[in-house]
Amino acid sequence: MRRAGVVIELENVTKRYGETVAVDDLSFVVRTGRVTGLLGPNGAGKSTTMRMILNLHRPTSGVIRVDGRPFADDPAPLCAVGAMLDAHAVHPGRTARDHLRSIAMTHRLSPGRVDEVLELVGLSAVAGRRVGAFSLGMGQRLGIAAALLGRPHTLVLDEPVNGLDPDGVVWVRDLVRSLAASGTTVLISSHLMSEMAQTADDLIVMGRGKLLAAGPMDEVVAAAVAGSVRVRVDGDPAPLSAALGEAGGGVNRAEDGVLTVTGLASEKVGALALRSSTVLAELVPQHASLEEAFFALTTDSVEYSAPEAS
Amino acid sequence: MTATTPAPSSTQAAGRLTFGGIVASESLKARSLRSVRWLVALALLIPIAIAVITVLSQGTVPARPADRLAAVLGAVSDTNYIPLLLLVSFATVVATSEYERGAASVTFAVVPRRTAIVLAKVVVAVVTSFVVSLVSGTVSFLLASGILGGAPAVTLASPDVARVLAGTALAQAASATIALSVGLMLRSSIATVAATLGFIYVVPALLQAIPVQAVLWFAGTLPGPESTALEVPDISSTPGSLAWSVVAILAWTAATVALASVVVRRRDV
Numbered sequence: 001m002r003r004a005g006v007v008i009e010l011e012n013v014t015k016r017y018g019e020t021v022a023v024d025d026l027s028f029v030v031r032t033g034r035v036t037g038l039l040g041p042n043g044a045g046k047s048t049t050m051r052m053i054l055n056l057h058r059p060t061s062g063v064i065r066v067d068g069r070p071f072a073d074d075p076a077p078l079c080a081v082g083a084m085l086d087a088h089a090v091h092p093g094r095t096a097r098d099h100l101r102s103i104a105m106t107h108r109l110s111p112g113r114v115d116e117v118l119e120l121v122g123l124s125a126v127a128g129r130r131v132g133a134f135s136l137g138m139g140q141r142l143g144i145a146a147a148l149l150g151r152p153h154t155l156v157l158d159e160p161v162n163g164l165d166p167d168g169v170v171w172v173r174d175l176v177r178s179l180a181a182s183g184t185t186v187l188i189s190s191h192l193m194s195e196m197a198q199t200a201d202d203l204i205v206m207g208r209g210k211l212l213a214a215g216p217m218d219e220v221v222a223a224a225v226a227g228s229v230r231v232r233v234d235g236d237p238a239p240l241s242a243a244l245g246e247a248g249g250g251v252n253r254a255e256d257g258v259l260t261v262t263g264l265a266s267e268k269v270g271a272l273a274l275r276s277s278t279v280l281a282e283l284v285p286q287h288a289s290l291e292e293a294f295f296a297l298t299t300d301s302v303e304y305s306a307p308e309a310s
Numbered sequence: 311m312t313a314t315t316p317a318p319s320s321t322q323a324a325g326r327l328t329f330g331g332i333v334a335s336e337s338l339k340a341r342s343l344r345s346v347r348w349l350v351a352l353a354l355l356i357p358i359a360i361a362v363i364t365v366l367s368q369g370t371v372p373a374r375p376a377d378r379l380a381a382v383l384g385a386v387s388d389t390n391y392i393p394l395l396l397l398v399s400f401a402t403v404v405a406t407s408e409y410e411r412g413a414a415s416v417t418f419a420v421v422p423r424r425t426a427i428v429l430a431k432v433v434v435a436v437v438t439s440f441v442v443s444l445v446s447g448t449v450s451f452l453l454a455s456g457i458l459g460g461a462p463a464v465t466l467a468s469p470d471v472a473r474v475l476a477g478t479a480l481a482q483a484a485s486a487t488i489a490l491s492v493g494l495m496l497r498s499s500i501a502t503v504a505a506t507l508g509f510i511y512v513v514p515a516l517l518q519a520i521p522v523q524a525v526l527w528f529a530g531t532l533p534g535p536e537s538t539a540l541e542v543p544d545i546s547s548t549p550g551s552l553a554w555s556v557v558a559i560l561a562w563t564a565a566t567v568a569l570a571s572v573v574v575r576r577r578d579v
């Protein structure tokens with residue numbers, strides 16, 4: 001049943017809570033050794049999807065496999081998938097060390113391993129403090145420590161940088177990168193596109209519970225928004241504009257001889273300029289950003305949106 | 311707190327999920343809460359204090375050995391409801407602390423086969439409350455009989471003593487386990503204590519008010535009435551009905567644990 005190169009696999013997964021469809025016929029794979037970003041606006045079903053992967057919520061229909069089997073069948077779940085779904089899901093009256101030790105004990109991991117992950121996330125000094133007194137960032141670090149305890153081959157992180165200060169954001173980003181470099185598979189959700197652009201190899205874009213796009217980051221971005229070429233003409237832009245139109249490009253004319261060309265590569269635009277004897281002052285290929293792709297993909301599936309300002 | 315690379319470590323963390331490990335984990339989770347430590351300590355010490363005070367305030371030492379035995383056992387077991395309340399509260403906290411701030415989502419992501427968690431909590435609740443009740447009862451008895459004095463002295467070998475102490479421990483462990491099961495189902499401490507005490511004290515009384523033979527019989531099987539047979543010094547019933555009490559209490563306790571397991575397993579977190 002296990003597919004080569006695939007760690008997590010969803011097949012036609014649907015989750016209903018009463019009337020609400022949280023996840024709608026969702027299928028995707030998370031590939032081994034890659035950082036996969038699960039991206040979508042609030043309410044897209046990202047957290048529900050992650051909870052279903054970890055067997056915390058059961059799908060209404062569909063199949064989810066981790067390492068080719070249901071997650072619950074894993075003999076050592078902590079060593080397969082390390083998860084941080086909600087950093088505050090810790091009893092406030094317990095110390096950080098006791099919290100981690102209680103998790104480690106289920107899998108008979110040594111107390112030394114607890115001290116290691118405390119060191120790794122920089123919480124050694126406060127390990128004996130009650131979690132209730134922790135700041136948001138410390139809680140996040142504790143959540144990541146718990147996820148790393150069993151040296152899992154896969155990490156599932158739900159909005160790990162949410163509420164972190166810039167230092168913390170950089171720390172999480174570096175940590176994820178170094179883990180990925182050492183072969184750990186990472187599934188990471190975020191509604192922050194800039195974060196995804198810096199960490200993810202693959203993208204899964206969700207909106208209103210549905211899959212909007214999936215694949216390597218550049219392919220998803222390219223497919224969602226075509227790139228454009230910005231041209232500034234020294235002189236009359238009309239001949240070039242006509243030539244571009246004939247070649248099948250979309251041309252948007254602004255003032256000062258600036259043209260935004262879509263559907264044609266910059267080389268082609270340059271060649272057409274030469275043929276139409278137009279002098280170019282600028283020729284700049286514009287790459288579509290993840291942000292543009294995200295908006296292009298999710299404009300119809302934002303659950304809560306403000307009315308257009310007039 | 312700067313960027314850290316996960317370094318290869320000295321200790322090897324090759325682990326597997328084991329039931330023993332889960333019990334150890336649940337035991338640590340219970341011990342690491344201050345409320346649990348207080349409740350268990352009070353359940354251990356308060357009955358001893360009550361027994362000592364009761365015997366000390368006894369005016370004259372009864373002359374007949376049987377009366378002395380009754381006085382000591384009464385001092386030990388007349389206020390059983392106090393440790394019962396404390397142990398019910400203890401088991402309630404063991405269950406509902408899992409749902410404090412959604413902590414269960416961490417627990418069940420680490421142990422996705424949730425029945426193991428329920429059973430590990432049962433082991434912690436049963437062992438703790440049985441041992442606490444037995445130790446507290448035995449110490450109370452020894453102190454009370456020592457203070458009361460008289461010859462021949464009242465000892466643990468005196469008639470009914472072992473049965474009362476062990477029976478009380480069993481009944482209290484059963485009540486704690488029922489509270490644990492209810493707590494896993496209701497997830498709220500106040501609702502759990504109310505429902506458990508209602509089940510132990512109120513439901514049998516209500517049912518016994520219905521003058522139908524079958525209902526009365528059923529009411530008699532409930533853990534509340536049955537535990538009386540285990541806890542009181544003089545029972546008019548035969549040894550056969552004592553065994554029946556034990557069976558009835560164990561069956562009700564097992565039934566609530568089974569129900570809680572199903573609810574916990576089927577629930578979305």
